[in-house]
Amino acid sequence: MDQGRPFQYDEQRLVCDGVDIAGLADSFGTPLYVYSAKQISERAGLFQNAFAGTPHTVCYAVKANSSLAILKMLAAQGCGFDIVSGGELARVLKAGGPEVASRVVFSGVGKIAGEMDAALAADILQFNVESEPELELLASRAAALGKKARIALRVNPDVSAETHPYISTGLSAHKFGIGIQLARAVYARAAQFPSIETTGVSVHIGSQIRQVEPFAEALEKTLNLVRELRADGHNIRNVDAGGGLGIEYGDKSFDAAQQVQKYAAALQSALGDMDVHLLLEPGRFLVGQAGALVTRVLYRKANGDKKFTIVDAAMNDLIRPALYQAHHEIVPVVRDEAVATEEADIVGPVCESGDFFARSRALQQTEQGDLIAILDAGAYGLSLSSNYNTRVRPAEVLIEDGKARLIRRRETYDELFAPEIF
Template sequence: MNQGRPFVYADARLKCDGVDVAELAEQFGTPLYVYSANQIAERAGLFQTAFAGVSHTVCYAVKANSSLAILKMLAAQGCGFDIVSGGELARVLAAGGRDVASRVVFSGVGKTAAEMDEALDAEILQFNVESEPELELLAARAAAKGKRARIALRVNPDVSAETHPYISTGLSAHKFGIGIKLARAVYTRAAAMPSIETTGVSVHIGSQIRQVEPFAEALAKTLALVAELRSDGHQIRYVDAGGGLGIEYADKDFDAAEQVAHYAAALKSALGSMDVHLLLEPGRFLVGQAGALITRVLYRKQNGDKKFVIVDAGMNDLIRPALYQAHHEIVPVVTREGSLDEEADIVGPVCESGDFFARARTLPVSEDGDLLAVLDAGAYGLSLSSNYNTRLRPAEVLVESTGARLVRRRETYEELFAPEMP
């Protein structure tokens, strides 16, 4: 099993599931994202095993990494999908076919009428509705199509999650969901709409949460609401427990199986004997440690006592350090015997002072042309990337049991300019 990091050294060279990373960089260029298919499948399998005694569906959070190749692999493994846009719905259908729509839940606070129409036509499993105006629009769109939209209200349980404030979503101060104390009245209103079917309740308290207690607390509050709703006559079948289970970016010995087991035990304890179908939405946990961003050293410079290692990847390729002050381990792709360490900032070429991957990081001394790997970059890497500074986004390589294959080629300037009309 490969539940830790799939990037390990052999003969002083970094390998991904046995494939030489330096050779991939030479073949496909840099910056380059490299993913382990084996680990993504294993991580999905951990959830399926841990919840084997519970009626459930693992709905991968597409926003973490929306690579068609990864979506296709997870669909074949029986996963469903948590989407937050019409574009993500299109990706899921392109990767898994129309049949996978029955395992899709649509979250997000700003669904448009066009997106609702696309999801209604696809006959997705459930809309996770986040406001009363959204409910009214969805009811109107479903009525216009002669359909009934299956909904869960996303309730805000006012549970605090110890995570970055930008990715905490479960407090009343956040834009997400409907206050749990108001939900019962909204369900009564929804049930009176002929084009709406109240089938579930949804909750999601944030991302990169490493303690399981907040998940159990949020689920317990949600299940108490389910009991009330059933007493009101609502046929609640699904409870969407959301996602957000975190990984350890700096812990090389992180035990993924143990973490999932603790998470499952906490949710099962909260669930008790209640008969519901549980929807789980892991994202980062499946793909985060399966990926690395490979970058090449362009230059070294020193301003006074401050040393800088300038690489060819930038904040447009991986924005997490700049946006979230996130820590990513950075390692040489090829090590040198007897190499000394130094403290330096690892920075990119983008014209922003916030364009950095690490500050005051102690690493082996590198030379121009050396390759570095930014680890644990499989989640919110390319999916948050941009073309800022008119930079072409990286290519992506998926390492499978049959070897490595290019799953997204590097963009061209012609493709970048194509939508523009000078």
């Protein structure tokens, strides 16, 4: 692991910002999510510093990791938020207070009336509208509440991003946004609603994109549209460039600061001297490498030549390997160079063949009761988790200033059963 990561070895024991991981597992149990507050804050700072010369707001993509403690920390650092549901709106208001609403953008293709009403009442910065029927509903809800909804249309620039097909969003074949060639007509229609104010244009082409060129291409197309819209009389002030800047899972040489600088340079070159307020929506980049899932070995077994290491975490705790065929580096919590390496599948106890974290992975041979850590798990870990097989979700611990703080306790069965009627 490189020196820029929070998870390192200290005398063969894995630590997070100096805090012993094995001790955390003993104190809080496993499976356990552990996060570095320091790295999350530093990653947000990379964006804020790289764009310091450009009017901008960093709107953290809440879906990546919606922990209230993390949201509160980012709000205190001046970040805004990109939300995709009424529940995420409630989360950011709970974490940051009503004043944070002025830094909230509401994205998503399926907003419902109640969610719109809550966002209008909170007076959020902007709705990123993704279809004409949504525009009509928002206009009617704003009129009924005596409010004015500030909107951007999310345009689809038909730009290809080299990423997993499930997280690519910028092509005409995807469900997201409005075709950029149709946008001027939809803006003209939006301007006819007294309850709508057209304030921005939004674009987002996907997630886990590791080259900066697609971002620049999408922004250039978006800025050409902004020029046309301003000529049509629309007071376009905000350009939402979306998020999606990727990380390198398991790449020890990954330089986050350099990647953000490249990203900023590409967007700023596209912007030129154009007078707009830039909205940025990083998610995974801020939290992905700040987190790890710590799990304990339950059993070892072999089916012929095939070896399995069965751990107490499962696909309901971290579904990325099953859903996206995602690679996560997996390391022993206590390293012993005298112990041989073996190749095994790292699997969980859920009754699905897809319940695995790695296939045929070379790892220090483990014994029952040993701890291993699944790294780079801070994004789309707990936020995508479930209670499948009636499993309680993991606890979460945040490392701040060299101390561990429990930010989410492990669920209980009574809490799982509470909504049910029988």
